[in-house]
Every structure is written in structure tokens, then in C-alpha cells.
Amino acid sequence: MNTLAEENYLKSIYHLSMDAGNVSTNQIAASLKTKASSVTDMLKKLADKALINYTRYQGVSLTPSGEKIAINIIRKHRLWEYFLVEKLNFKWDQVHDMAEEMEHISSAELIDRLDKFMDYPQHDPHGEPIPDCNGRFKAHELKPISALSVNDSGIISGVRDHTSSFLQYLEKQQLVIGKKIAITEIISFDHSVVLQVENIKEVHISREVANNLLIAL
Amino acid sequence: MNTLAEENYLKSIYHLSMDAGNVSTNQIAASLKTKASSVTDMLKKLADKALINYTRYQGVSLTPSGEKIAINIIRKHRLWEYFLVEKLNFKWDQVHDMAEEMEHISSAELIDRLDKFMDYPQHDPHGEPIPDCNGRFKAHELKPISALSVNDSGIISGVRDHTSSFLQYLEKQQLVIGKKIAITEIISFDHSVVLQVENIKEVHISREVANNLLIAL
DNA sequence: CTCATAATTTAGATAAGTCTAAATTTTTTA
DNA sequence: TAAAAAATTTAGACTTATCTAAATTATGAG
Ligand SMILES: [Mn+2]
Ligand SMILES: [Mn+2]
Ligand SMILES: [Mn+2]
Ligand SMILES: [Mn+2]
Numbered sequence: 167m168n169t170l171a172e173e174n175y176l177k178s179i180y181h182l183s184m185d186a187g188n189v190s191t192n193q194i195a196a197s198l199k200t201k202a203s204s205v206t207d208m209l210k211k212l213a214d215k216a217l218i219n220y221t222r223y224q225g226v227s228l229t230p231s232g233e234k235i236a237i238n239i240i241r242k243h244r245l246w247e248y249f250l251v252e253k254l255n256f257k258w259d260q261v262h263d264m265a266e267e268m269e270h271i272s273s274a275e276l277i278d279r280l281d282k283f284m285d286y287p288q289h290d291p292h293g294e295p296i297p298d299c300n301g302r303f304k305a306h307e308l309k310p311i312s313a314l315s316v317n318d319s320g321i322i323s324g325v326r327d328h329t330s331s332f333l334q335y336l337e338k339q340q341l342v343i344g345k346k347i348a349i350t351e352i353i354s355f356d357h358s359v360v361l362q363v364e365n366i367k368e369v370h371i372s373r374e375v376a377n378n379l380l381i382a383l
Numbered sequence: 384m385n386t387l388a389e390e391n392y393l394k395s396i397y398h399l400s401m402d403a404g405n406v407s408t409n410q411i412a413a414s415l416k417t418k419a420s421s422v423t424d425m426l427k428k429l430a431d432k433a434l435i436n437y438t439r440y441q442g443v444s445l446t447p448s449g450e451k452i453a454i455n456i457i458r459k460h461r462l463w464e465y466f467l468v469e470k471l472n473f474k475w476d477q478v479h480d481m482a483e484e485m486e487h488i489s490s491a492e493l494i495d496r497l498d499k500f501m502d503y504p505q506h507d508p509h510g511e512p513i514p515d516c517n518g519r520f521k522a523h524e525l526k527p528i529s530a531l532s533v534n535d536s537g538i539i540s541g542v543r544d545h546t547s548s549f550l551q552y553l554e555k556q557q558l559v560i561g562k563k564i565a566i567t568e569i570i571s572f573d574h575s576v577v578l579q580v581e582n583i584k585e586v587h588i589s590r591e592v593a594n595n596l597l598i599a600l
Numbered sequence: 601c602t603c604a605t606a607a608t609t610t611a612g613a614t615a616a617g618t619c620t621a622a623a624t625t626t627t628t629t630a
Numbered sequence: 631t632a633a634a635a636a637a638t639t640t641a642g643a644c645t646t647a648t649c650t651a652a653a654t655t656a657t658g659a660g
Contacts, residue, residue: 169616169617171616171617171618190637190638191637191638191639192637192638200617200618200619201619201620202638203618203619203620203621203639203640203641204618205638206638206639207616207617207618207639208617208618211617222638222639223624223626223637223638223639250493254493254496254497254500255496256496263490264488264490267487267488267490268488270484271481272484273480273481273484276467276471276481279471279472279473280471283470283471386646386647388646407608408608408609409606409607409608417647417648417649418649418650419607419608419609420608420609420610420649420650421649423608423609423610424609424647424648425647428647439608439609439655440607440608440609440654440655440656
């Protein structure tokens with residue numbers, strides 16, 4: 167259907183569209199670790215296939231059919247990540263690169279059966295919602311810890327940064343998906359935050375960590 | 384490591400080497416549904432990488448490192464087939480094309496954990512042996528039904544032909560892996576064979592089917 | 601042994617995806 | 631608002647994997 171490269175571009179454009187409206191050539195290039203000129207070439211191809219809206223120098227957005235493809239790849243990515251963690255006992259910081267390959271396995275029936283096999287999970291190991299077989303999912307309403315105030319509490323439900331080092335740090339601090347936390351203190355000097363983690367212990371995190379750890383209230 | 388095309392060539396050469404010694408350009412072309420000239424190009428590349436022994440016009444064989452790669456791909460192919468049948472409930476005639484994609488997922492740790500998850504299966508859904516993580520497996524000593532005599536009996540343990548239509552035919556006749564059969568009669572006119580299937584029923588199969596259904600004695 | 605045929609390789613072309621360097625357009629800044 | 635800077639596109643090249651058509655080598659029938 168679509169090539170591996172095309173799929174990766176569509177997924178990247180989809181993710182970048184979440185933050186901003188139109189996505190720029192340079193943003194895509196950075197996200198795919200490729201050069202702007204390569205991106206321009208691909209944008210022309212995707213526009214020819216009517217998967218993106220593209221006018222020179224103006225950035226791009228996905229068309230409905232482009233978005234459908236992107237969401238399907240994300241569905242596959244997240245289901246495979248869930249499989250790797252829940253069935254094969256990988257850690258949440260180990261699965262991204264493998265899922266990056268597996269998301270391109272083409273069979274729709276395979277992925278629907280995998281979904282059923284795992285009993286239709288709603289979220290991947292990083293708290294991201296998993297689209298259903300029709301591409302529907304509810305975008306989660308999460309706030310970074312840095313947006314909370316003292317005495318606010320909630321449940322750790324997602325991360326903004328997916329790098330291994332960040333996930334490993336969180337794991338070591340027991341700041342993992344599902345844990346209940348409450349804000350004990352916010353240090354005004356550096357905006358670092360002191361948290362109470364489920365009556366287990368107190369953790370002091372930097373502003374950067376607080377920016378990247380997402381809470382459901 | 385190696386490209387998808389290179390992996391498919393190595394696997395094809397490995398399989399073709401089972402029947403004959405040196406594998407010819409045309410055999411590879413037929414097996415990969417490509418042209419002889421494309422094969423020649425790839426053979427040069429694989430020879431440069433020291434994965435095959437190649438002298439012009441003389442056909443090829445795998446080097447030890449080429450064989451190791453081929454066996455690893457076959458391991459992945461068969462483990463994924465087993466997964467699709469045993470965990471996702473696909474039929475044995477549905478899994479080949481999916482496994483053809485999945486065999487190229489690169490992570491060795493993933494495949495070793497998958498192996499463990501399924502409790503180290505010895506054979507894929509078609510009865511083919513699954514190499515262990517060191518590439519070792521015991522080649523099965525099977526005979527086609529056409530090589531047996533009246534009153535011989537044994538267990539259905541493999542198939543030579545993996546096409547959907549053949550596998551579906553076998554399934555319909557209940558001639559599946561694990562079933563015990565005995566030769567009741569061999570019709571000398573057309574070499575067709577009458578079988579007793581596990582005291583369940585009698586089946587009459589053509590010479591062609593008898594040639595492609597493998598028995599462990 | 602010789603020549604016709606079959607098998608294989610070479611030559612030259614194409615498509616996908618990438619790159620560097622140069623040109624163009626947009627945006628920012630002064 | 632004009633020049634500088636940044637972003638983007640174009641031009642031309644490269645790699646991988648294909649193909650067709652032509653040339654070469656091997657094989658086997660007589
Ligand atoms: Mn990918
Ligand atoms: Mn994830
Ligand atoms: Mn394959
Ligand atoms: Mn098989």
C-alpha cells in the first residue's frame with residue numbers, strides 16, 4: 167500500500183500536528199533525522215497521493231485519508247508496545263525501537279487479533295491512548311506536574327518525553343503509570359517540585375521532570 | 384545489518400540448497416519471482432560481503448556466516464508462524480505471508496523472549512523444525528506417503544507444499560499434523576493411496592497429495 | 601566435435617529515497 | 631521597508647534494487 171518511508175512521514179506529521187497547526191519542513195526533517203531537501207521530495211509525493219495538503223513554503227497538514235493511515239500506524243505501534251511489555255516482559259524504556267519496526271507489519275487482521283488477544287487495552291505502556299480498529303480513541307486530558315499547585319493530587323498517566331534515560335529515571339523513582347501522587351511543595355527558586363508518592367515516599371523532581379510527567383486529576 | 388532483500392536472498396538460497404548442492408541463478412530467480420539479471424547483481428553483493436561462495440556461471444552456496452543469517456531468519460519466520468496459529472488462532476494456511484514480513488524484525492532479544500513466551504516450540508504449524516537461539520535444530524527424518532507401502536503406518540508430521548489450497552484441502556480431510564495414519568491400499572493404476580485416519584475415517588488421496596504429505600514412522 | 605540452445609552475465613535504464621550545494625522565497629531585524 | 635537571516639525548494643548526484651535487451655559462457659544433441 168504505502169512504503170515504509172511514507173508511513174514514517176505520515177506518522178511524524180500527525181504527531182507534529184498535535185502541537186501546532188501546519189507542520190514545517192524543518193520540523194519533519196528534525197523529527198525523522200533527515201534533511202529538509204529530502205522532506206520536500208517526499209512532501210510532493212504525499213501531496214500527489216492526496217495524503218497531505220501542501221503548498222510550497224507553507225508547511226503541510228494531513229488530509230482525512232492521510233490521517234487515517236497515520237492513526238492506523240500509531241495503533242499498531244502502541245499495540246505492539248503493549249504486547250512487548252505485558253506479554254514478553256520488556257521494560258517500558260526498551261520497546262520503542264522494536265515497535266518502530268513492527269508498526270509497519272501490514273496485516274489489519276493480525277493487528278485486530280492481537281488487540282483481542284490482549285483484551286483491547288486502552289493505553290500503551292507510556293500512557294498513550296490506543297486507537298480502536300476504526301481509528302477512534304479519546305485524547306487524554308492530562309496536565310504536566312509543572313502546571314499543578316501545592317496540595318493538588320492525581321494519578322501518573324503519561325510522559326511527554328519517551329527517551330530511555332527519562333523512563334529509566336522515572337522507574338528508579340517509582341514514578342510509573344498508575345501511581346498516585348500529591349504535590350507537597352513547589353520551590354520557587356528553580357520551580358522544582360516535591361511530591362508525595364502514594365504514602366510510600368517523598369520525591370524531589372526538577373522542573374524539567376515536572377514538565378514531562380503527566381497527571382490525570 | 385542486512386537489507387530485507389539480502390535476507391530474502393539468503394533464505395531462498397538456504398532452502399534451495401536443501402534439495403541440491405550448488406544453487407543456480409535461475410532457481411533463485413524463480414523462487415523470488417525476480418529476473419536472473421537481478422539475481423546476478425545481488426549475488427555479487429552477497430559475495431562481496433562473504434555471505435556466499437560465488438564463481439560466475441557456477442551457481443552459489445552459503446558460507447558459514449551466510450548460513451547463520453539464513454537460519455536466524457528461518458527461526459524468526461517459524462516462531463512467528465507458531466505465534467500466529469497458537470496465540471492469535473490463525474489457520475495454518477493463513478500465516479505464511481504475515482511471517483514473511485515479521486521474519487525481518489531485527490531484535491534478537493525480542494525473538495528469544497517470544498520463544499520463551501511460547502515455551503520453546505520445536506515445530507512450526509507446518510511441522511518444520513524451529514532452530515534454537517544458537518541456530519541448532521534436528522532436521523526431521525520424514526517420508527512422503529508415496530514412499531510407504533501397504534500396512535505401513537505413522538504420524539503426519541509435515542508438508543512439502545505450503546500453498547493455501549493444499550493446506551486447506553488437508554484440513555478439510557482432517558489430514559493435519561499429529562494425526563496417525565495407516566496405508567490401506569495403493570492403487571497401482573494411478574499411484575493414488577487409500578489411508579485409514581486414526582480409526583476415524585478412510586481417505587483416498589491422489590499421488591500428488593501423497594508426494595507432499597510427510598510422515599514420521 | 602560442433603553448433604544450437606539454454607543459462608548466465610553485462611550494459612544501460614528506471615524508481616525510491618537520500619544527500620550536498622545552490623537558488624529561491626519568506627521572515628525578521630534594524 | 632530594505633537588507634540580512636532563516637527556511638524551503640531545486641538541481642544534480644548517489645545507492646539499492648529492479649528491469650529489458652544484448653552479449654557471453656556452458657551444455658548437450660547429433
Ligand atoms: Mn517506523
Ligand atoms: Mn509508546
Ligand atoms: Mn521475507
Ligand atoms: Mn511454516
